[in-house]
Amino acid sequence: EDKVVQSPLSLVVHEGDTVTLNCSYEVTNFRSLLWYKQEKKAPTFLFMLTSSGIEKKSGRLSSILDKKELFSILNITATQTGDSAVYLCAARNYGGSQGNLIFGKGTKLSVKP
Amino acid sequence: DTAVSQTPKYLVTQMGNDKSIKCEQNLGHDTMYWYKQDSKKFLKIMFSYNNKELIINETVPNRFSPKSPDKAHLNLHINSLELGDSAVYFCASSGLWTEAFFGQGTRLTVV
Numbered sequence: 001e002d003k004v005v006q007s008p009l010s011l012v013v014h015e016g017d018t019v020t021l022n023c024s025y026e027v028t029n030f031r032s033l034l035w036y037k038q039e040k041k042a043p044t045f046l047f048m049l050t051s052s053g054i055e056k057k058s059g060r061l062s063s064i065l066d067k068k069e070l071f072s073i074l075n076i077t078a079t080q081t082g083d084s085a086v087y088l089c090a091a092r093n094y095g096g097s098q099g100n101l102i103f104g105k106g107t108k109l110s111v112k113p
Numbered sequence: 114d115t116a117v118s119q120t121p122k123y124l125v126t127q128m129g130n131d132k133s134i135k136c137e138q139n140l141g142h143d144t145m146y147w148y149k150q151d152s153k154k155f156l157k158i159m160f161s162y163n164n165k166e167l168i169i170n171e172t173v174p175n176r177f178s179p180k181s182p183d184k185a186h187l188n189l190h191i192n193s194l195e196l197g198d199s200a201v202y203f204c205a206s207s208g209l210w211t212e213a214f215f216g217q218g219t220r221l222t223v224v
Contacts (some may be wrong), residue, residue: 034212038154042117042203042215086154092210100168101146101205101213103156 002027004091006104014112017079021107023089024071033065033072036088043088079111116140119204119216126194127224134189134219136204145187146213147179148203162187194223
């Protein structure tokens with residue numbers, strides 16, 4: 001069965017800290033790895049990674065994929081209270097006509113002032 | 114303009130009732146999805162659908178059925194609601210191998 005495992009499940013840090021969130025996957029016909037941020041409502045898209053070893057960056061957030069070891073990390077530097085959210089990792093496969101997104105259980109990040 | 118919109122946002126209903134949640138996307142995407150998010154925030158795929166193919170997660174009870182009148186809409190019908198159906202239901206859509214965009218969710222409470 002396809003699965004995505006995130007760690008840690010929850011994390012409490014102080015403003016200014018740097019955090020690394022982990023995501024490992026076992027997915028047949030893997031195509032891409034996606035990261036989302038979920039605050040109160042809908043998950044919002046952060047990154048999509050298809051190629052190994054190429055870092056994607058957006059402001060203080062960055063992410064990279066290792067297709068050999070089947071994992072991805074999401075880094076957040078100089079954290080702010082607004083980064084508090086659940087971060088979801090999802091693996092996309094080639095199943096069906098456009099594949100499904102298989103989500104991990106998320107990492108709940110709390111950033112204290 | 115909201116890209117993916119769901120209605121209603123909140124739904125409280127009694128056990129045994131039948132209810133529907135509507136979803137519309139204005140992104141021109143070919144594929145739409147329904148996800149269920151439980152109290153522990155775990156998002157689980159229920160259905161994915163485009164104009165050619167419906168993929169059903171085999172763990173979804175057949176009381177749940179998606180209905181798509183056209184490419185921009187994918188509604189979710191639930192028959193004989195049970196307490197365990199209480200959750201937040203998210204609709205999403207995606208283009209060809211692009212990221213999925215999510216609606217704001219429908220919080221269903223079965224009493």
